[in-house]
Amino acid sequence: MDVREETLRQATRLFAAKGFDGTSLKDIADVVGVRKPSLLYHFSSKDELRRSVIDALLERWNAVLPRLLMAAASGEDRFASLMRETVRFFTQDPDRARLLLREILDRPDDLAARLETHVQPWVTVIADYIRKGQEAGEVHADLDPEAYILQVVNLVVSGIAIGASLDRGMLPPSAVDEPADRHARELIRIARISLFTPEALARIAGGSETPKATSHDGAEASRTSP
Numbered sequence: 001m002d003v004r005e006e007t008l009r010q011a012t013r014l015f016a017a018k019g020f021d022g023t024s025l026k027d028i029a030d031v032v033g034v035r036k037p038s039l040l041y042h043f044s045s046k047d048e049l050r051r052s053v054i055d056a057l058l059e060r061w062n063a064v065l066p067r068l069l070m071a072a073a074s075g076e077d078r079f080a081s082l083m084r085e086t087v088r089f090f091t092q093d094p095d096r097a098r099l100l101l102r103e104i105l106d107r108p109d110d111l112a113a114r115l116e117t118h119v120q121p122w123v124t125v126i127a128d129y130i131r132k133g134q135e136a137g138e139v140h141a142d143l144d145p146e147a148y149i150l151q152v153v154n155l156v157v158s159g160i161a162i163g164a165s166l167d168r169g170m171l172p173p174s175a176v177d178e179p180a181d182r183h184a185r186e187l188i189r190i191a192r193i194s195l196f197t198p199e200a201l202a203r204i205a206g207g208s209e210t211p212k213a214t215s216h217d218g219a220e221a222s223r224t225s226p
Contacts, residue, residue: 001033003032003034003038003039003042004042006032007028007032007039007042007043007049008049008052008053008056010028010031010032011023011028011049011050011053012053012056012057012093012095012096012099013031013095014027014028014031015050015053015099015102016094016095016096016098016099016102017095017098019102019106020046020050020102020106020107021106024046025039025040025046025049028049051110051114053099054099054103054111054114055114055118057096057099057100058114058115058117058118058119059118060089061089061118061119062118062119062122064085064089079191079192079195079196082126083152083187083188083191083192084188086152086153086156087156087160087184087187087188088184090156090157090160091160091183091184094160094161094163097156097157097158097160097161098161100157100161101157101158101161101162123146123149126145126149127145127146127149128145130143130145130148130149130195131145133195133196137197137199137200138196138197138200139195139196139197139200140194140195140196140197143194143195148194148195152191155187155190155191156187159183159187160183163183
């Protein structure tokens with residue numbers, strides 16, 4: 001067993017479920033199956049472990065971005081690729097969304113510094129793609145690209161972080177059917193409709209690029225290009 005990797009995995013799960021302050025190093029060591037000194041060999045403090053967990057999460061997301069942006073640069077499935085992978089990234093492991101939501105609320109300044117390093121560069125690239133779509137008449141002219149990206153990320157992270165709990169509390173048992181799939185499909189539908197003009201959506205629906213549902217297991221979402 002790779003103690004460092006397993007520690008990061010279990011710390012992500014426990015920090016997401018109980019919060020940083022509600023989780024002790026002993027809690028993590030017990031789940032990993034090692035003694036506390038073994039954790040401190042890899043991470044000098046609990047706070048260093050927290051920072052490593054956040055960095056590992058963001059670096060993992062960044063690992064898929066070059067491939068997505070290359071697809072976007074070639075004009076293939078810009079919206080579909082980015083939305084599908086964003087939703088998939090968080091539905092595959094909802095603890096990622098829960099952890100980010102906790103960090104946003106508990107340590108906004110620290111998380112902002114990490115987002116600036118890991119996320120801000122690709123936000124700029126995607127905003128440029130959206131502007132090209134506006135110039136082509138495919139995207140709503142009054143849409144604010146950066147604000148749109150921010151709201152979509154907020155929608156995805158918040159929706160996935162709290163979706164399962166809201167399902168159990170607000171929906172009858174008969175309606176709670178594969179909630180991750182349902183949330184993924186609806187997130188993509190909302191994001192797509194708020195981005196593209198009615199004319200662009202009509203062309204998409206009438207052509208070979210008919211939107212498809214997506215799911216947390218990697219099923220395709222939609223095939224559109226701004």
